[in-house]
Amino acid sequence: MKIEMKNIRKSFGSNDVLKDVSFSLEGGEICALLGENGAGKSTLMNILGGVIPMDKGAILVDGEEVDFPTPVQSMEAGIAFIHQELNLINDLPIYENMFLGREIRKKRGSLDLKQMYDKTKEIFEQMNIDLDPGKMVGDLDASYKQIVEICRAMMTNASIIIMDEPTTSLTDTEIERVFAMMKTLKEHNVGIIFISHKLNEVMEICDKYVVLRDGNLVSEGYVTDVTKRDLASFMVGFDVRTESLRRTKDMAEVGKEILRVEGLSDNKHFKDISFTIHEGEIVGVTGLLGDGRSELFLSIFGANPFEQGKIYLEGKEVINKSTYDSINKGIAYLPRNRKENAIIKDMDIFENASIVTWPIFAKRGVINTSKHKQLFEKQRASLRIKMGDMTDSITSLSGGNQQKVVLSKWLSANPKVLILDNPTQGVDVGAKEEIYDTILKLADEGIAVIVLSSEAQEIIRVCDRALVMYHGVIQGEVEGDLMNEQTIMSLATGGELGDEKGVYQK
Amino acid sequence: MKPELEPNIQSESPNTSNNKFISWFKQKWSNDPLFSILIALIIMVILQTLTLGFDYPSFGEWFQAWTNNWINILRNNAAIGIVALGMTFVIMTGGIDLSVGSTLVITGAFAMYLLDTGAQGILGGIGITGVPAIILTIILVMGFGYLLGSIIGVSITKGMVPPFIATLGAMMIFRSVTQHFTQGYNTSVPVEFLQISSFKIGNLMIMPIIYWAIIAMILYYVSKKTIFGRQIIAVGSNEKAAKLSGVNVNRVKLRVYGLMGLLVSIAAIIQVSRIGSMDFSNAGRGMEMDAIAAAVVGGTNMLGGRGFILGTVYGMLIIAVMNNLLNLFGVPPFLREAFKGVIVIVAVLLQRKEKSA
Numbered sequence: 001m002k003i004e005m006k007n008i009r010k011s012f013g014s015n016d017v018l019k020d021v022s023f024s025l026e027g028g029e030i031c032a033l034l035g036e037n038g039a040g041k042s043t044l045m046n047i048l049g050g051v052i053p054m055d056k057g058a059i060l061v062d063g064e065e066v067d068f069p070t071p072v073q074s075m076e077a078g079i080a081f082i083h084q085e086l087n088l089i090n091d092l093p094i095y096e097n098m099f100l101g102r103e104i105r106k107k108r109g110s111l112d113l114k115q116m117y118d119k120t121k122e123i124f125e126q127m128n129i130d131l132d133p134g135k136m137v138g139d140l141d142a143s144y145k146q147i148v149e150i151c152r153a154m155m156t157n158a159s160i161i162i163m164d165e166p167t168t169s170l171t172d173t174e175i176e177r178v179f180a181m182m183k184t185l186k187e188h189n190v191g192i193i194f195i196s197h198k199l200n201e202v203m204e205i206c207d208k209y210v211v212l213r214d215g216n217l218v219s220e221g222y223v224t225d226v227t228k229r230d231l232a233s234f235m236v237g238f239d240v241r242t243e244s245l246r247r248t249k250d251m252a253e254v255g256k257e258i259l260r261v262e263g264l265s266d267n268k269h270f271k272d273i274s275f276t277i278h279e280g281e282i283v284g285v286t287g288l289l290g291d292g293r294s295e296l297f298l299s300i301f302g303a304n305p306f307e308q309g310k311i312y313l314e315g316k317e318v319i320n321k322s323t324y325d326s327i328n329k330g331i332a333y334l335p336r337n338r339k340e341n342a343i344i345k346d347m348d349i350f351e352n353a354s355i356v357t358w359p360i361f362a363k364r365g366v367i368n369t370s371k372h373k374q375l376f377e378k379q380r381a382s383l384r385i386k387m388g389d390m391t392d393s394i395t396s397l398s399g400g401n402q403q404k405v406v407l408s409k410w411l412s413a414n415p416k417v418l419i420l421d422n423p424t425q426g427v428d429v430g431a432k433e434e435i436y437d438t439i440l441k442l443a444d445e446g447i448a449v450i451v452l453s454s455e456a457q458e459i460i461r462v463c464d465r466a467l468v469m470y471h472g473v474i475q476g477e478v479e480g481d482l483m484n485e486q487t488i489m490s491l492a493t494g495g496e497l498g499d500e501k502g503v504y505q506k
Numbered sequence: 507m508k509p510e511l512e513p514n515i516q517s518e519s520p521n522t523s524n525n526k527f528i529s530w531f532k533q534k535w536s537n538d539p540l541f542s543i544l545i546a547l548i549i550m551v552i553l554q555t556l557t558l559g560f561d562y563p564s565f566g567e568w569f570q571a572w573t574n575n576w577i578n579i580l581r582n583n584a585a586i587g588i589v590a591l592g593m594t595f596v597i598m599t600g601g602i603d604l605s606v607g608s609t610l611v612i613t614g615a616f617a618m619y620l621l622d623t624g625a626q627g628i629l630g631g632i633g634i635t636g637v638p639a640i641i642l643t644i645i646l647v648m649g650f651g652y653l654l655g656s657i658i659g660v661s662i663t664k665g666m667v668p669p670f671i672a673t674l675g676a677m678m679i680f681r682s683v684t685q686h687f688t689q690g691y692n693t694s695v696p697v698e699f700l701q702i703s704s705f706k707i708g709n710l711m712i713m714p715i716i717y718w719a720i721i722a723m724i725l726y727y728v729s730k731k732t733i734f735g736r737q738i739i740a741v742g743s744n745e746k747a748a749k750l751s752g753v754n755v756n757r758v759k760l761r762v763y764g765l766m767g768l769l770v771s772i773a774a775i776i777q778v779s780r781i782g783s784m785d786f787s788n789a790g791r792g793m794e795m796d797a798i799a800a801a802v803v804g805g806t807n808m809l810g811g812r813g814f815i816l817g818t819v820y821g822m823l824i825i826a827v828m829n830n831l832l833n834l835f836g837v838p839p840f841l842r843e844a845f846k847g848v849i850v851i852v853a854v855l856l857q858r859k860e861k862s863a
Contacts, residue, residue: 303750327752335750346743346811355740355751358733365732
């Protein structure tokens with residue numbers, strides 16, 4: 001089977017996500033779909049999967065034009081979309097999961113478990129998979145879950161499979177298992193679209209590649225003709241680093257040590273992490289999904305436990321038993337996913353802005369409202385929070401202003417270390433710049449600021465230096481001219497710092 | 507984004523006091539969550555007053571009858587009203603406590619063993635009698651209640667047992683243990699102890715009502731002004747965000763269940779001192795449901811977060827007045843629960859409507 005997507009255009013409002021993108025794939029090919037976050041990869045695949053409609057363009061299957069108004073038509077045409085969040089039910093055995101929604105029934109309506117089991121077994125044998133179909137899905141590791149999902153797609157006679165970052169949560173051996181499966185699929189003449197950020201894997205498993213940037217197809221061809229470095233630069237383009245906010249600062253100006261971490265591991269999300277951060281520094285921490293940076297800093301903040309390692313604050317070892325402990329010692333943590341982790345919707349703006357400091361100013365457990373009002377007024381003015389009444393619901397504010405309220409609760413606590421996890425997530429451009437300005441101002445006041453972000457551009461624009469994480473370890477540290485998107489991307493995809501030197505250093 | 511203001515009705519036909527009232531009413535109805543509950547309560551009270559009738563020789567006698575009826579209602583519901591206040595906090599953290607009825611009998615039994623004037627009396631046995639014995643009993647029983655609540659709290663926080671399961675288990679354990687150890691046991695509580703509930707102010711037996719009122723006022727203050735009170739909302743509304751804002755989530759929950767146990771023990775003291783004894787197999791049965799109903803009618807969100815101490819007082823009164831009304835109407839006892847059920851569902855329906863409006 002051959003699919004072609006011709007001159008696809010798609011915009012959301014005034015935002016052109018895909019600008020005339022063409023793409024094709026034949027059975028038996030594995031094609032890598034590459035691009036930074038927001039490049040348009042998911043939109044393109046969602047169009048192919050029938051999840052969202054396109055504005056202009058055509059999809060052809062074996063030369064005939066088709067229409068996918070819903071995912072059902074796409075599936076019927078033989079396209080299977082395997083999402084990052086797997087669609088399996090942990091409490092059912094594999095064979096029942098394989099037939100979810102298409103159960104085989106006996107005449108009287110009860111499930112024909114035997115036949116479902118046998119058919120699953122048949123598929124597994126065909127694919128050379130040694131797995132008991134009666135096992136509970138919950139007992140499988142992540143790679144086998146992926147494999148079960150792929151087999152399920154095979155059972156519906158899929159001839160094109162879209163895999164959205166299938167390896168992010170897998171260990172190396174599990175990745176090998178999935179790759180073996182992909183090779184088998186290839187022999188069965190199935191075409192695979194492989195979305196990944198990991199260039200090592202792309203080089204290993206893929207035949208072709210397509211790179212999207214800002215909704216344009218910037219490069220395509222055979223993997224054997226390019227290097228990882230080429231791919232990384234296709235993804236980011238060369239026209240970056242505009243209006244950098246980075247301060248010109250030489251190392252001699254850096255203040256005293258504030259936070260030092262030695263050999264920190266939780267043996268799950270991060271391993272053997274060591275770094276030091278000084279007064280007035282802005283340090284970026286970046287990486288791709290599954291790099292463990294949020295987990296690392298949640299542990300430093302005392303919200304999660306860790307197994308080994310030591311944390312020093314101003315030279316003294318600290319043991320943070322709880323988040324409250326950390327706050328008292330001067331660590332602040334603005335979490336990612338504001339709605340889930342920071343906003344308390346049953347409380348008003350004022351309470352959301354003061355919850356952290358309640359215990360600091362309280363007398364005998366009674367909240368000192370006037371003190372908090374005073375503090376909040378100060379923050380409100382300096383952060384330029386646009387809002388109605390202080391007692392309005394927090395949800396009445398725009399994303400940017402909500403984020404500022406969350407930021408204000410941490411600033412009222414006078415932290416020494418301010419950890420910001422994706423501080424500009426879901427924030428409009430104006431508020432984004434204001435948050436950057438605030439970060440710079442805070443660093444000038446002597447606070448050690450740590451910015452966690454998946455956007456390399458953000459890190460480059462505001463940070464003095466950056467730690468790049470890959471699979472739970474710090475893959476490299478970059479600063480100065482080395483702090484560019486190519487180097488960061490290369491490190492974040494598992495490359496070594498040495499590879500880059502001399503090539504991109506200007 | 508600014509919240510849109512209610513359309514101004516005054517502009518249509520200006521300056522009539524009637525329309526001013528309507529717009530004020532509408533505004534209150536949609537913005538003040540307790541307003542609709544208060545209106546419901548007022549309607550119930552008017553209905554009850556009408557049902558009681560005005561068939562009395564003089565206004566003085568009518569007023570006497572009306573007041574007496576009210577004092578009866580309030581006194582009969584004081585104990586459960588106190589339990590409902592604690593239940594409000596529990597539900598606000600996103601939990602539930604099914605064990606209150608059983609905690610009531612186990613703390614009640616403990617009080618009676620301590621006080622018994624017969625051979626089995628613990629305090630009498632070690633020579634403590636009279637007022638000191640009563641004071642000591644009150645302290646020990648409240649401590650016991652707090653301890654039981656805290657044990658439930660520990661199993662929920664440290665043991666990570668879901669509140670429903672932990673308190674369901676406690677409900678079975680507490681009553682079964684109480685019934686086993688009180689078989690064939692007849693107590694006589696000292697007469698002085700009965701004064702706790704039956705002491706008369708003027709000519710009125712209103713002590714339980716006063717306890718209820720005081721506790722409600724204290725908890726109202728706690729819920730509005732203290733860190734503990736506000737952290738309850740944070741924990742129930744978004745536990746993760748609360749934790750990441752430095753709230754010790756486990757400590758808040760532990761205290762809430764401890765407080766629940768303490769309040770139930772106060773209710774037990776009131777019950778025992780009102781009647782002088784307690785029926786260990788039936789006392790407090792269904793108490794958890796009444797307490798939950800009062801909280802829910804009063805606007806507490808079963809999913810946690812939102813809740814009002816004042817609302818729970820209103821909710822308790824609505825249920826109490828309705829029971830009284832059904833009594834006055836002569837509705838058969840078995841049917842009364844059905845009306846309670848209807849009230850609970852209607853109350854929640856009303857609150858849903860507000861939300862979507």
